Amino acid sequence: MIYSYKNNSSMLDKILKNFSYSYEEKEIYNIKVKYFIGEYWTSKQRQAHSLHEISYRACFKPQLPNFFIKNFTKENDIVYDPFLGRGTTLIEAILLNRQGIGNDVNPLSKILTEPRINPPTxxxxxxxxxxxxxxxxxxxxxxxxxxxxxxxxxxxxxxxxxxxxxxxxxxxxxxxxxxxxxxxxxxxxxxxxxxxxxxxxxxxxxxxxxxxxxxxxxxxxxxxxxxxxxxxxxxxLKDIDIFYNYPKSYLILTNDARNTTQIKSNSIDLIVTSPPFLNVVQYSKDNWLRCWFNGIDIKSVEDKIFITSSLEKWNNFMYNVFKELYRVLKPQGIIAFEVGEVKNGKIKLEEQLIPLAKNIGFSIEGVMINQQNFTKTANIWGIKNNIKGTNSNRILVLSKKG
Ligand SMILES: C[S@@+](CC[C@H](N)C(=O)[O-])C[C@H]1O[C@@H](n2cnc3c(N)ncnc32)[C@H](O)[C@@H]1O
Structure with missing residues (x-):
């Protein structure tokens, strides 16, 4: 059933009250889940800060963490990303005067993120x-x-x-x-x-x-x-101005996300992240040159990075990640967990995660789907093509009830 927002008082209903969206309720493994489908952030609405302009495989747009950090935290709250990638969440948290913690088992993540938190002139x-x-x-x-x-x-x-x-x-x-x-x-x-x-x-x-x-x-x-x-x-550095707030403290770890003992229990206000998706990305194929330049032994990294095409193994990994995230999150804390579309939308990863999260004790606040239509010019092998499409982010929102 699809109907517009009427009068519902869940957390996401309140946050999204100024947006137009369509609403759907689905039953997933006997759990009633609210879906909120709208256009909550677009790159056009708000230009991202120039510090973000570093490419990384499967990174999300800064507008995504920006939305959750602004709506779910206040200044000095602690924001964490267990799968940091190029550092999008951490950098956005710092730009919004929050405290930030990031973690990624790939050492290139820290190399690419840390300098932009404390930039030189x-x-x-x-x-x-x-x-x-x-x-x-x-x-x-x-x-x-x-x-x-x-x-x-x-x-x-x-x-x-x-x-x-x-x-x-x-x-x-x-x-x-x-x-x-x-x-x-x-x-x-x-x-x-x-x-x-x-x-x-x-x-x-x-x-x-x-x-x-x-x-x-x-x-x-x-x-x-x-x-x-x-x-x-x-x-x-284009957008750095005299008001740039150099952070007093931040932490970047290179652990496995399932085991982050350096982070205190019940300490995090908000987690915004996107995990490794279900696929067979060959890390060494994409990163051999970057690793060579940085003197990193690619084999040692490859063994640590979680890559699988097996849904069962992925679920098992995510279950253990969720257990750790439950530990570090404050009571009343929120997780925004972005999962991509896999196999052209045939597998909806949030549906896999919902029973796992429930089992650990999280409340399922809902799934937000941000849908954005785009036209872009792609230049592949010297041929220009206008590509039309939809960019959609699926975000599972969880809370830890105190
Ligand atoms: C989808 S990317 C995250 C991208 C990030 N949101 C960004 O904007 O750049 C997933 C990340 O998970 C990391 N990763 C894979 N296995 C991991 C593990 N076991 N523990 C921690 N990080 C891991 C990968 O190195 C990769 O950077």
Whole structure:
């Protein structure tokens, strides 16, 4: 049954009273669940802060955590994301003057997030880049010549050597440079160090890049590493103003989300997160170059990151994650758990999670579906296409009754 909001007093009804949405009640494993379908946030309504502009596989838009942080917390409350990714929730929490905790088993997550919480100034970055020795004629210990002009390769290797040698003594300026360089390694425009390739969160294999180069009849051109880092720095810092509130405290962990003993029980006001989805994303395929640059052993990371295409294994993992989230959440605390659409919507992951959450003791507040229609121009292999579609986020909202 679908009907508009009338007079209902649950928590989500109250929060959503100023929005127009359609409402549906479904029975899932004998549990009555409210569905609220509307357009609660769009990228057009509110431009996201420039600090977010770092790509990451399966990241959500900043407008999503912004909605929940604004509506469910007040200043200085503690916001947590157990699957931090590029840091969207933590950065949005800091921008809204909340305290933030983030966790992700992938060490690249901390490398990409932490520098943007305490950003240096453009001039500090410029001065540091002028001090770092950029040598000529250095070669990487692996063959990356299909991506980079020899001069660019030498600059990347110089920067990598500097960062790895200083590893335990990197200050916030070095960490910023490392974050930007990691993001600029490969991509599909002249703003990246590499010749044309896939977007930056999906580095291809060397063999595949050789094929792309042949097909496009291209050779890596020289790209100036220092200039590109400064250009991206300027873009990321664009919205930082004198009112930027440098956070007094924040915490970033690299644990398994099922085991975060550093976080006190009953301490978190709000969790906003999206877990690893049910799929077979090959971590090493996408991240080998980023890991190489940062001196990270990709095998050790791959063993820790949860990847499965088995619904049963996914449910089991999520059950244990929920147990841990229940522990750290304050009584009356809220979780907004975003699950993507899997297999073209045939599997609705929130339906899997609802009985697990109920079993642990959570109250099921409802499922919010944010639906946004879009038209975008995609440029794949040099061909422009107008793609129309719907971007939908499915968010399971839970609370811990005190
Ligand atoms: C869908 S992404 C989160 C994206 C994030 N919302 C953002 O905006 O960037 C899921 C994340 O879960 C992390 N992850 C996978 N297994 C994990 C585990 N066992 N514990 C903690 N994090 C894990 C992955 O590294 C990935 O960054």
């Amino acid at each position: 453009y001039h500090e970055v410029e001065a540091r880049l002028n001090k770092i020795p950029f040598h000529k004629n250095l070669k990487a210990d692996i063959d990356i010549s299909m991506f980079y002009h020899p001069k660019t390769e030498s600059e990347i290797v110089s920067l990598r050597n500097y960062l790895l040698e200083k590893e335990n003594n990197l200050d916030k300026i070095d960490k910023w440079i490392r974050m930007v360089a990691t993001n600029r390694l490969t991509g599909h425009s002249k703003g990246f160090f590499s010749v044309y390739t896939l977007p930056p969160n999906q580095a291809v294999s060397p063999q595949r890049q050789i094929e792309i180069n042949k097909k496009r009849n291209q050779h890596p051109e020289y790209r100036n590493v220092k200039e590109l880092i400064l250009k991206k720095t300027k873009a990321l």
